Amino acid sequence: MKGIMIQGTASDVGKSLLTTAICRLFANEGWRVAPFKSQNMSNNSYVTIHGEEIGRAQGIQAEAARTEASVWMNPILLKPRSDQQSEIILFGKSLETMSGRGYPNQFYEKGIEVIHSSLEYLEQHYDVLVIEGAGSPVEINLKSRDLVNMKVAEMADVPVVLVSDIDRGGIFASIIGTLELLTPEERKRVRGLIINKFRGDMNLFKDGIKWLEENTGVPVLGVIPYIEHHGIDAEDSLSLPNQIPRYQNREIDLVVLHLPYVSNYSDIEPFAFEPDVSIRWVRHGDEFGNPDAVIIPGTKSTINDLDYLKSVDIDRQVKDFAHKGGFLIGICGGYQMLGEHIIDEAGSDTGVIGKKVEGLDLISGQTVFHPVKDTNRVKGSILSRNKRGQLLVEGYEIHLGITTHPESEQSFIQLENGRTEGYCNEDGTIIGTYFHHLFHNDDWRNEWLNLIRKSKGLTLRAPIYAGHLKEERFDSLAERLKENLDWTLLKEISFESEG
Template sequence: MPAKSIMIQGTASDVGKSMICTALCRIFSDDGLKVVPFKSQNMALNSFVTEDGGEIGRAQGVQAEAARVVATTHMNPILLKPKQDMVSEVIVHGKHFLNMDAKSYRNQFVQQAMPIVEESVRTLQNTYDVIVLEGAGSPAEINLKDRDIANMRMAHLADAAVVLVADIDRGGVFASIIGTLALLDDAERARVKGLIINKFRGMRELLDDGIEWVERETGIPVLGVVPYVDVNIEAEDSLALSALRFKKPKPGEFSVDVAMIRLPRISNFTDVDPFFDEPEVGVRLIGNVAELGTPDLLIVPGTKSTMDDLAWLKAQGFAQAIASLRARGTKIIGICGGFQMLGEVLLDPEAVEGNGDSAHGLGLLPIETVFVGDKKTVQMSGVRGNDTLTGYEIHLGRTNILRDEVSPFLQLADGRVDGAVSADEQVIGTYFHGLFHNRTFTRQLVNEIRQSKGLAPLPLEVKSDAERREDAYNMLASHVRANLNMEKIYEMLKIEVHG
């Protein structure tokens, strides 16, 4: 029997669709069902690498883990990664397909995409008990609906019961629900079987009159009011860069000051997330040189366009500022595109990054990067000292060490080496995404900085990242289950759960 399908759509972007989907994946799995996440088309700056080297949206990788299944590209067959203004990299079944501007994508590729996503839906329907589909943005964008393959068209294809999520934290929750439903046609509206009010803060009883009115006017039940919760699960897009966890600490508020540069085309910025869990560590997001100060650790993150963001760094005065920080003893770590920028020369003979120009890097590591057309996407592990670290690579370009004044950062399990480390170990460059999610490594790094400042080291006994993620999935599932009418959801899906 084909899988039952539930689709979580939203009244807008960033209403919490991904979190609700993640919670449902864990709840259904806890209840003994074989469940799988699905998003036909995802636009995300953060991505996930599957075991076979495919690149999908990070949210679907997280949801697969919550569902206790191995992530595959069928869970997100089309991924768009913003590259330049109005241009995105189109990734099909985990592999680079082409770069395309928004107009060409809508006019030329969308219809071509439908057989691709349909094949994935049918594959999942024949393998799992339940599919948890995630929409994108809003299903009521009337200027885009004729080419929207991420919302109601997917609901029809999968014969999914749609649950509409609205964010009360941003205000106007009842208007957003009524407005969204009003812009759906009859067949689309008939698919909406329930409503969720998300990110609630305050007194629950104050909502009762509004909920009763909405249910009476629409005939659609409110399945739950989910209180706001700060759960430590990775985000997938740049909206998360405005999260409250990035603050502007007062001088001396934290013992260790970590700063990450907010590149215009930043990607995989969740690399920095583990520092939020470190005691007495402040994490700042830096958009200009005036905000830089003198951090203990500066992170130059990944980017979707190394050459453009390198030019931006120089124009903003970051090149000189970073060199000054290096001289003053700040530890500097460049990841992926940030690693490439730390080098001496960047060459683009095939015009992979743009018009084929070359550029001088920041000159902090004696390395040369040559951009080539084939994209490296792979899960990886490597050894540094006595520690084995796990992570993943997603990058264009091949980097070579020019002089032996630096050493490789990691000895990889496949025989290659990765990265470069200066002789004084103050500058590190690596292609290793997920580096700081190796929690013992991160604690050791924090301790090195603490000891350099005359502070006592913190204990090395820390929970692993896998343990932390499991805790987060279980906490989120418990929180959502307690505030949703799961009995109604199972009734809507015509699924009987025993026990």
């Protein structure tokens, strides 16, 4: 199989971003390239054209590769719903919820079978695979049941490039330690090193490169500079500080609640392109301040995260903010929190059948959790009473709960299938919706921001079409990588197993 596997010395060393850039570089040369991550653990997901759920990183990597994202690119997705349990998404559909202890013992053989079938499919339909690992390949307590690192490299029979993050320090120890903990056969697969997130003068690291090559026998393929605010969707919440810049002292102060089980936080990323908007991720009540707008994002565990907001006094501040006419939007789980009650009828949110909790009571209605998840790509038009007009929007839904309101309440979106969705009060200050990627609709995002600007006496602005910049961001990232990477050697390594 032609391909390469990108592994790392730790989590958040930049594997996903480098995989994205490599996919674009191969695509730019005319190769049919596919990303692959056998098992992903993330609450930031992506809905395929067929309404199936995969890791968001693989969906974005497919876009960079100029191909349609599919479940074959991420057949196993684990979505943490507590410290002990994760929902298992198999080939895009929810299978069951397992404990961290039970999963490797009960699912390993099935996982191997799933990975085999996925690799066979991708090999038949693509020229090159760019495979991403997870965390570190030498977590000794996990290696015997590995479904995502060296076992996958062996199954695909591809060479490995090891990536390390120099910004966090300890890079020499992390690389040497990782290589030493590999078996001799695994060690042979490592054909290159990449030093990522470098700051400063690269000439000052020449001695470091020489030392690594002499002491490992592995070539350093490149030293990649620290790329801030690259605009490529993140995979996990470790990347949030770098993915979404927290500009200070801008005209609009936007607070996003940093929930413990926050999901699909890529919903917020388009605000980074707005020159008058600062984004503040808030965890505790004493950080709330006096924002102009508040967003409650999606969550993998609505009730647990609502309990968290109550425990840190943010629930009271959000209610006070809304009652004073502040602009508040709840997305998916955040929408569910806005209602009067949440009932876990099936136990699918908390594991406790029939559990009922009080919501924020900012809108009429309640949410009931059922056992079957609703996952769809959706399109529709905005409904409102505040003369914002009929704006077309598109996005996707991923939710277990069903939220109902009295018939007298105003819906937010008219969907293409005739169904109405969400809630919007008369003046547009309180909105709840299951519509993920709502803010990626540039015209609507601008309309909402202009309502806030008008309320503050600020100058109204024309839309910024951040969505149109995606291809430019992919190409810019790829070129930045190519400038600092021995691309010719990496391709040679990728094609070693050909034939």
